[in-house]
Amino acid sequence: MKKIICLLYALAMIFALSACSSDAIVVKYSVTYPATGTQADGAHALADLIEEYSDGRLKMQFYPSSQLGDKIATFEGLQMGTIEMTECAATDMSSFNSMWSVFSLPYLWENGAQAVNTVMDPAVREMLEADAEANGFMIIAWTDIGSRSFLNQKHTINTPADLNGLKLRCMEDAILASSVNAMGAIATPLASSDIYAGLQQGTIDGLDHTPSVIAANGWQELCKYYSLTEQFTIPDPVFVSKAWFETLSPENQESILAAGEAFSDKWNNEIWPAATEEGVETLKEAGVEIIEVDKTPFIESVQNVVDNFLSNATPEQKALYDLLVEVKANY
Secondary structure (H helix, E strand, O other), rough: HHHHHHHHHHHHHHHHHHHHHHHOEEEEEEOOOOOOOOHHHHHHHHHHHHHOOOOEEEEEEOOOOOOOHHHHHHHHHHHHHOOOOOOOOOOHHHOOHHHHHHHHHHOOOHHHHHHHHOOOOOHHHHHHOOOOOOOOOOEEEEOOOOEEEEEEOOOOOOOOOHOOOOOEEOOOOHHHHHHHHHHHEEEOOOOHHHHHHHHOOOOOOOOEOOOHHHHHHHHOOOOOOEEEEEHHHHHHHHEEEHHHHOOHHHHHHHHHHHHHHHHHHHHHHHHHHHHHHHHHHHHOOOOOOOEEEOEEEEEEEEEEEHHHHHHHHHHHHHHHHHHHHHHHOOO
8 A cells, every 4th residue: 555655646746747847838949050069058058047047937948950940930930939049140130131241241350259248238239139129039148159260171271362263151141152252262152951961062162160060060070171260250149039028927038038148158158168179179189180370361352342341331230330340349
């Protein structure tokens, strides 16, 4: 009888825990990056913070590798409230407002830390958050993703002349593509999920990214030359659906915002710096040659891209550019 009572108690506890779990509000986190690596580690850290700050009322479900759709489908889901959260490059927001194209400009920042500190400055944050909300998104965090440099499978890149003829993958963004072309390469827009196959099949000869993201995707297995050109520094915002956010109680809204703030701090000051060091070591262990370059000729090669953008900039683009330049001086 005692054993039966114990068994019934255990079953009751299981059902009680299940009931508590089913009462939690699900936060679906849809991203394009893989299920392993630094960004995935960050996603799990964010999940823990959301659960912690909400005392278990909110639970994040992680959907990597475009499981819920590509960026376009994910953004549509956020606008409708069927997907709760995502992370993307700031440049992706240019699909909704061309103002965000400013983030595509080459050599806008000295490094990722300067970029993320600038966008988190109250003056800049107010402008970006207002536009994001007008398009159906709430920014809850900003993450430093470092500066992108060229990785390729053909040869060492020391100067822009060494880029001639190389087919280099770039994000599907006109300014990014124009910049890569201006340096001498052949910009080849390609989804991130297609990069590995593209390298295997010769569709592309290389790409630009940061050491930890390269390591997470295994691209160092196919490319052995990494030149520290650091031409694009694009921070990533973490968004939640505004439509969904507004259905939450004030208490749960505050939990989401507090978790996002804590995640920004943890990512930018702990996770990303450590991951960058680990990424460099992974590349070295894979036999990748890491080349220091004089960035001056690369900067000069893209100056026309910057000048052309500014000469044709909309008032909103010019206002954001001027604000970023003014505020970044503080960092």
